[in-house]
Amino acid sequence: MIIDRLYQLANERGPICIGLDTKLDFIPDYLAKNKTLDLNEKIFKFNKAIIDCTYDLAACYKIQIAFYEAQGVQGIIAYQNTLSYIRSKENIVIADIKRGDIFSTAEQYAKAHFSGDFEADFLTVNPYMGIDAIQPYFPYLDTGQKGLFVLVKTSNPSSKDFQELICENKPLYLHIAKKIEEWGEKYIGKSGYSAIGSVIGLTYPEEFSEVKKVARHTFYLIPGYGAQGGIGKDLAKIFKKEFNGIVNSSRGIIAAHKGIDETESFVNITRKKVIEMKQDIDQWQ
């Protein structure tokens, strides 16, 4: 199962998820100023350079689709090519799409992002609409080749607005964490973790330990490292004997070269940043 492969990679290489949240101003000058390239090529060639210099270090990549939608059809073509390239290198890719809609619409999202032009290995989904907004993804999970990460406690400051409301004696996010554990029972792999995981921000380590108590088979996608303020020390409380999650860093890695190296050799800085992230996490384990 794909979740077992992700678990294995996280424990072999470190729980490193590289976020390809590619803004145009992250693209180094040697590509950005090349007049022979279309916009989709500039974005893809930048992503490809990052993938080529990190694919042996990363447990997986995460692509935030919003950054590609923001560039219109050209961005969508770059998104398609980036997904396809990561999968051709036999790396795992998470499409960070946070979709959530009624059954007949979720069927279309599942088809869109688990097959065809935009096929990814894992998707992020939003649970606000309940189980029938999640079920249409299950036929793909049945193959063993696909997985989900469902939002639980997000990394942003306003996640408190609704996620922390106390509903029937516990915060909303714990209700959701518990449901995810239930939904995921059917999809537990040899690693002991389910192909239905949770998204929990590194910015909330205490909430994390509450979630862990009700979600023993849940694997985590953990945003909030680096630019959002999370550091390796915060992970010590989450990870103990094993890495039962992956930690996403985006801007801290893919924008590190800006203003320092705008040539093809920018990838040396990228690779160094990934190694530093791994060391920062390892020192606390």
Next chain:
Amino acid sequence: MIIDRLYQLANERGPICIGLDTKLDFIPDYLAKNKTLDLNEKIFKFNKAIIDCTYDLAACYKIQIAFYEAQGVQGIIAYQNTLSYIRSKENIVIADIKRGDIFSTAEQYAKAHFSGDFEADFLTVNPYMGIDAIQPYFPYLDTGQKGLFVLVKTSNPSSKDFQELICENKPLYLHIAKKIEEWGEKYIGKSGYSAIGSVIGLTYPEEFSEVKKVARHTFYLIPGYGAQGGIGKDLAKIFKKEFNGIVNSSRGIIAAHKGIDETESFVNITRKKVIEMKQDIDQWQ
């Protein structure tokens, strides 16, 4: 302000929102079997035929992006062309995208769907991540030309899973409805309604009256009519002296011709279905 225009159209023409949730098997044979057309052209030509035969009857159109994402890059091109065509006819279009993400990502979604290739007039958004996932859309609302519909109580059966949890003495969806009213205060137009509206399913008329008590300036996008089970009678409790919302019907209108008329004249059935929907709503007012 755009919300005033939508209010005016809803009251002049009836609160009719036509949902372009275009599945490939809705496309009539005369287009589907035409070998000279690319997939994006088949989808767009079908949508265009529907728009051309209904643009004087509809208060607005809603495009569910999932159906286009499911067709890959070709679908996205059809999505772009459909949005652009509706706006060129001076009709209002709601992009039903239900996005929701942290501030820096929501900025990208706002740019993506309020400008450029995928520019729409209104967007649907998901409130689970709190106010900082909504704020990035506000600079566009400041222009008076854009609006939002935020999910409150969705039309699907599982909306009860989390939306009805009792949090601090009232259901979660009422907390959200109240916040939307607060967020929207700054954007109230001459009509008395705000450019930040709510999505509430017609399938939940009782919950609707609870929401109305805390949300006096909120305009509604109401899915659930037709194929999902809602009928005109249900609307009598929601609308009284005026249409302070729009009612979406998709499959009931755009798939009505299937198996009956597969030629260019299918639009006669489409138009008839819209007129019937209007009569069904009017008889209860």
